Amino acid sequence: MTPPEHALTATLLTPPGVGAMAVIRLTGVGAIEAIDSCFNPHRPIELADVPGDRLVYGVFVDPRRDRETIDDGMVAITRHDDGAGTADMTVHGGLRVVERMLKLLQGLGASVRSDGDRPLAACALAKTRRALRFIAGQRDVLPAELRKIARLCETDARAGRSRLRRLTDRSRPAVLLVEGGTVVFTGPPNAGKSTLINRLFDRAESLVSDRAGTTRDWVTADVALDGVPLRVIDTAGVRDTGDPIERAAIDRGLDIFRAADIQVVVVDASSPVSDAFLSRIRGLVVSDRAILAINKIDLPSAGDPSRAAALDAPHVATSGLTGDGLGALRALLAGNFTIEEANPPNSMIFRGDQLARFADLLSDPSSSRLADTVREEAKRVFEDDRPKSRV
Ligand SMILES: Nc1nc2c(ncn2[C@@H]2O[C@H](COP(=O)(O)OP(=O)(O)OP(=O)(O)O)[C@@H](O)[C@H]2O)c(=O)[nH]1
Ligand SMILES: [Mg+2]
Known part of the structure; x- marks a missing residue:
């Protein structure tokens, strides 16, 4: 009997769903012979003789249906020392094409693995x-x-x-590196959250104005920090308000703040930080995930940023206007994502x-x-x- 690790197996390597291309791997004893029976190379060539670094272009056909064409595509062949082989087939990524190809390979004796590792899928997801x-x-x-x-x-x-x-x-740093994390900014209205985000990540998507309450529903942006993909979320400034729509936006913003991988609280050093804000935020801050940015340090201090510093989180003095302290804020963010620990075998996914x-x-x-x-x-x-x- 063929030992299990040599059995003919077909695995979809790319993520399931509609895409431009799909890659299916057939591996095991008889893989190359199986491909030979269902692939017509455009140029006359023996698949068994093709070097492993060469892609062969041709047409996949169904030998049980009069060699009806399934799709045109490419094959790369690798022969293993133990007599087994691997054929990576690239076809168009339509659901129907992939389904027909997997059925075809099944008909040729392969078992279709759905739980296989998907290295290419993981690569495709890497941002x-x-x-x-x-x-x-x-x-x-x-x-x-x-x-x-x-x-x-x-x-x-x-x-x-x-x-x-x-x-x-120890997989968290690796998971964050591959899947990314969320960084949510909150703070009183007008503290400079949107300005800080725009400047930190060199973008101009969040509206900035001197009118408190500029950001209503949250605004998201996908950015990279030291190679870690991050979803940055700018939320509505937190204040008491009689406006039900603004209140709903603030509540939703605080919900996503609570669940963030990294929480950034931004306060304005030049104006007093209200008790109402501090008491609202305190129960939501998770100290090992939070950073406090005491912002607008280019302006004269209102003298009480230490009240905000009572929040249990490392703090950094910043100015979204001049850029002061942004390097330190970036370093704190990167430190929170334990980026340097995301190295195999230290941390793996x-x-x-x-x-x-x-x-x-x-x-x-x-x-x-x-x-x-x-x-x-x-x-x-x-x-x-x-x-x-x-x-
Ligand atoms: N002097 C100074 N002004 C700043 C700084 N950061 C932002 N501002 C100004 O403060 C005002 C409010 O900035 P925003 O970035 O819109 O503040 P926000 O916290 O997003 O405000 P909301 O969306 O209303 O909650 C704007 O006029 C900015 O130009 C800063 O570091 N120093
Ligand atoms: Mg804003």
Whole structure:
């Protein structure tokens, strides 16, 4: 019988849904022969002889339907040392084309994996170059790290467990790097929130005016900070108001402020900070996620910014007008995202199903399968994590 890791498997590598292109990977023993039977290269060529760095252009056909054309596309072939092969097929990304291709491969003996790792999907989701570099780095490092843990489990199960736990507990910086986070700005009206955001991220989308209550519904912008994708949200200034629409906007703004990955409270150093504002905000601030910006320091001080500084958060003095303190504010933001920790193997990102399996393992201290399961996991991380040579 074909061992499971050599069985013919088809995986959609790109995110499911409509897109310009879709990439389907067929891997296992017989992959190249299977592609041979359903692909007509435009130029006469033996697929088995094609070098691994060459894309072959042609037409995918259904051999069971009189070689009816499914789509035109490309194939890249990799031959593995152990006799198995991998064919990456690029087709048009329509739902119907992908469905037909997967059915075709199933008909040729492949099992279709829906829970497969999707390295290309993850790459497609990466919003910054740094996130992309991280994903590529993790591809190299994660299987080796898991194998190390498996070996450790065999000699010292306790140490192996704690290393595995540490690995899964430290994924936050990596998740933030790949998926991004939200930074929500709040503060009294006219404190300079919109000005600060525009200047910090070099944009001019938030309206700025000397009229308090300029920002009503929140305004969002997608930016990058040191390679971490961030969604920055500018909210309505917090004050007591009789206007029901403004009140609703303030309430909604405070809701998203509470849930933010990073909270930035902006106050105006040149005017007194009201008790009403401080008491409203205090219960919402989460100290290890919050930053206080004491803004408009280019103006004479109203003498009481220390009242705001009583909020339990690191603070920084800024001027959205002159740019003073913006470097320090950026550094605090970056520090909050623990950006420098987002490096494999220090911090790595896992799929939900992997985390669930690791949690199961760790919750059963008597498990004798620890080393084996971790080793299996190392194999499953990426389909192509086997020694291979390009033909
Ligand atoms: N002197 C000085 N003026 C500033 C500074 N930041 C903003 N301003 C001015 O303060 C006024 C209010 O700025 P906004 O950025 O609209 O303030 P906001 O906090 O977004 O206000 P709302 O949207 O109404 O809550 C504008 O006239 C800005 O030009 C600053 O650092 N120094
Ligand atoms: Mg504003």
